[in-house]
Every structure is written in structure tokens, then in C-alpha cells.
Amino acid sequence: MTNSQPIRLDHFMAAANAAYYGQKNPFADFITAPEISQMFGELIAAWVIAVIHAMPGDSAITLVEAGPGQGTLMADMLRVIRQAAPDIYQNCSVIFVETSERLRQIQKQAIAYHTDISVRWYASIDSIPSQPMILVANEFLDALPIRQFVKVSSGEWAEHYVYQGQLFQKQVADLPKAPIFQRPVKDGDIVEVCEAGQDIIKNVAQRIYKDGGAALFIDYGYASPVWGDTLQAIAGGKKVSPFIDPGEADLTAHVDFLALKEIVIATGARAYGIQTQGEFLKQLGLLVRAKMLAARATEIEQKQIAEAVYRLIDPSEMGDLFKVMAIMHPDLPIPPAFELNKEIK
Numbered sequence: 001m002t003n004s005q006p007i008r009l010d011h012f013m014a015a016a017n018a019a020y021y022g023q024k025n026p027f028a029d030f031i032t033a034p035e036i037s038q039m040f041g042e043l044i045a046a047w048v049i050a051v052i053h054a055m056p057g058d059s060a061i062t063l064v065e066a067g068p069g070q071g072t073l074m075a076d077m078l079r080v081i082r083q084a085a086p087d088i089y090q091n092c093s094v095i096f097v098e099t100s101e102r103l104r105q106i107q108k109q110a111i112a113y114h115t116d117i118s119v120r121w122y123a124s125i126d127s128i129p130s131q132p133m134i135l136v137a138n139e140f141l142d143a144l145p146i147r148q149f150v151k152v153s154s155g156e157w158a159e160h161y162v163y164q165g166q167l168f169q170k171q172v173a174d175l176p177k178a179p180i181f182q183r184p185v186k187d188g189d190i191v192e193v194c195e196a197g198q199d200i201i202k203n204v205a206q207r208i209y210k211d212g213g214a215a216l217f218i219d220y221g222y223a224s225p226v227w228g229d230t231l232q233a234i235a236g237g238k239k240v241s242p243f244i245d246p247g248e249a250d251l252t253a254h255v256d257f258l259a260l261k262e263i264v265i266a267t268g269a270r271a272y273g274i275q276t277q278g279e280f281l282k283q284l285g286l287l288v289r290a291k292m293l294a295a296r297a298t299e300i301e302q303k304q305i306a307e308a309v310y311r312l313i314d315p316s317e318m319g320d321l322f323k324v325m326a327i328m329h330p331d332l333p334i335p336p337a338f339e340l341n342k343e344i345k
């Protein structure tokens, strides 16, 4: 991918990530929570089961996963749902939202064991048919393209474009509507806006409000408004320049959860969180689950379990940086692991 003209940062990031996820193996470059331990998917399955049991009626439910990677989270969830809630298992179907054809094949393999479950793929959330759904998305929002704005002098803003492997600034006339522009910003500050993520959250919240269900978004990012450049590129486990070799590295940015939460509330759906991953997993019983697994494990496996717990919840690892937000239909009760973290109205 080369650009002969300056290209706006979000357009550059969208094209670079489409090439990256289409051709590369992302899991050679980074490791995500479901790949660290099966406990992650098992606990999320427990959350999903509790939410479905609180829903009215026992009609069919669609489990949707956005950006499923290797399909590990869904595979771990389906295993638990089949064992612990056969009533739900018999009535559920799966939708994967995935753009990469290569990853779709891997996802198909990951849940091939569940021959009795219907699985469909869509390229975007807005193309899914209307129906009650439980949506989960881990490390999906961070891969969506961002725009970056720089405060240049009083009242004036510039926007970041990419040209010949470098960033440069162009004057902007119209800023997008985003709450972050209402906050005090100094000259030189960078403000990031993820319009793609905001559109997706709005679409999901509107669907949940209209059709019923819930969604759980887990990602790294902020629970309060923050500015600064969070764009990063990882290739081969190392940070590289985001602009030199587009398609060779995974481009991500921190998620502004507060902006997303405000969007959810405006639709009439409920937003819960923003909770840290550490608290979320502990409240779902990670430590108890780890103990149970360790009780029947070898010494080496016990070490691996302890290491996984540390990576998932320690504040110096994923515990604090990763945040969790739930979107719920207003008739549903406060979901598990958010009881201490009531919605802000």
C-alpha cells in the first residue's frame, strides 16, 4: 500500500489494518486475553448465561462476536454454555463480524466441534439482521481508524495526514462533533476521535434498545477524557513506526470509553462501567476458577495458571489499562460484575 497523495490518518489506518488483518498472522505480533487463558472466555460465558437468563421468554438468541481473531473466545464460551446452560445452547446461533477472509477460516475451525450451531459471518455490525443479541468484542475497537487533531493556535485546529511515510498537518475548517472538543485544550495538544468506533457503538446500542439483549466491550483505553497521541504499531512483538510499512504492522489506538458511554446513554440503552478488566474478572470469580483449575493441574500447569491470572488482572499488566463497558436493554437488571459500578446518568 503506497499513497501518492496525502491521505487522512483514519483512511490510512483503515487501509493499513485491512491489509494487515487480511494477510498477516496478528497473533505472531501480540497476545490477547482469550489467548492467554481459557478462563477469560469461561468467565465471559458465565456473564452471558446470567444475562440471557434475565431476558424475557426463552426465544432464540444470537451470540455475536465482533473482531473474533482466532475464534478462541467464542470456542471457550460455547464449551461452557453447552455444559452449564444446555437450554441456551440449543437455542443459540453465532454471528462473527470479521472482515478478514483468512481469519474467517480460522474462526470456522475454532468452533468446528459445535456442528449443531449455525454460524454466519458479516463484514460489519450494521449489516446484521435485527434480532435480540448478546454481543462481545475483545480488542476490536482499538483496531478501528482514528482521526487526530492538533490545536495549533487559539481557536485553530489542524488534522494529521500521512504522506511518504510521515505525518503532516493540514488546516481543518469543520471539526467532528465529539465531547472531547468541549474540554480545555492547550496549543500543541493532540485530540483523537474514533468516528468508526462511535458509529458502531451507536448502532449496537440502538439495536439493543429496539430488539433486546446486551453487549460487552473490552479494550484498552481511558475511562476519563484524555488527550495525546496513542497511535501505535506493533510488528513482531515490537513497536515500529505506524507510517513506514503499512500492512506489515497492527495499528491501534486507545479507546475513549467515556465518549462511547455518552453515545450509549443518548440512545436510551443503559451503559454500565467503565470497569477495569482486573475488577471485572475478579468479580466474575477469576480467582476461584483459577483455584479449581489448579487443583487438578500438574505443577507446570499450576505455574501457567498463576502467570495467566497475573497477566489478566495485575495493574502492571492488563488489569488496569483494559476497561470493560456493558450495554444493556433498559428492562434488564444490572449485569454481573457491574453491581458496584452503577451507570452514570
Ligand code: SAH
Binding pocket: 017, 021, 026, 032, 033, 034, 035, 066, 067, 068, 069, 070, 073, 097, 098, 099, 100, 103, 123, 124, 137, 138, 139, 140, 143, 144
Ligand atoms: N478478539 C480477538 C482478536 C482481536 S484482533 C482476540 O481477543 O483475540 C482484532 C480483530 O478485529 C481481528 O479479528 C480483525 O480482523 C478484526 N477487525 C479489525 N478491523 C475490523 C473491522 N473494521 N471490521 C470487522 N473486523 C475487524
